[in-house]
Amino acid sequence: SSDSQHQHAQILEKAGIVNKTKIAENGKRLRKNWAPSWTVLHGGILTFHKDPKSTPTGTTNKTNQIVPEYTVELRGATINWASKDKSSKKHVLELKTRHGSEYLMQYDTESIISDWLRVITDSIRQLDMD
Numbered sequence: 001s002s003d004s005q006h007q008h009a010q011i012l013e014k015a016g017i018v019n020k021t022k023i024a025e026n027g028k029r030l031r032k033n034w035a036p037s038w039t040v041l042h043g044g045i046l047t048f049h050k051d052p053k054s055t056p057t058g059t060t061n062k063t064n065q066i067v068p069e070y071t072v073e074l075r076g077a078t079i080n081w082a083s084k085d086k087s088s089k090k091h092v093l094e095l096k097t098r099h100g101s102e103y104l105m106q107y108d109t110e111s112i113i114s115d116w117l118r119v120i121t122d123s124i125r126q127l128d129m130d
């Protein structure tokens with residue numbers, strides 16, 4: 001039923017550290033700013049959190065450790081391995097939202113980033129069926 005699918009989408013699907021950069025917003029190119037990010041997939045929403053080391057004071061404390069930076073609605077999004085011209089880094093994913101924002105996600109360990117590709121692909125498919 002759509003109810004059980006809806007409930008399925010509410011569970012925590014995955015969390016971990018990946019390197020990320022936003023490269024476009026509303027179809028407009030942005031300057032890359034790669035940074036490691038605590039990344040959470042939950043309820044069809046992908047949230048990238050700020051790198052605690054990049055806070056203005058450079059200090060870390062209990063209140064700024066887990067601050068959302070980008071919240072990405074996965075409904076209608078696409079995710080794929082990025083083409084080589086998108087980055088010189090290895091194992092790079094390209095996530096495009098239906099509103100024309102684009103993010104790159106990267107990690108040197110292929111299995112880590114392959115897992116993200118799989119769960120995000122599954123989540124997008126699940127949302128398409130709702």
Ligand code: I3S
Nearest residue numbers: 021031032033034085086087088089092104
């Ligand atoms: O697509 P680009 O311009 O080659 O991306 C690189 C730049 O963002 C660079 O920063 P500066 O423009 O401040 O030099 C980054 O340091 C690089 O990591 C970016 O390239 P890669 O290939 O790593 O995504």
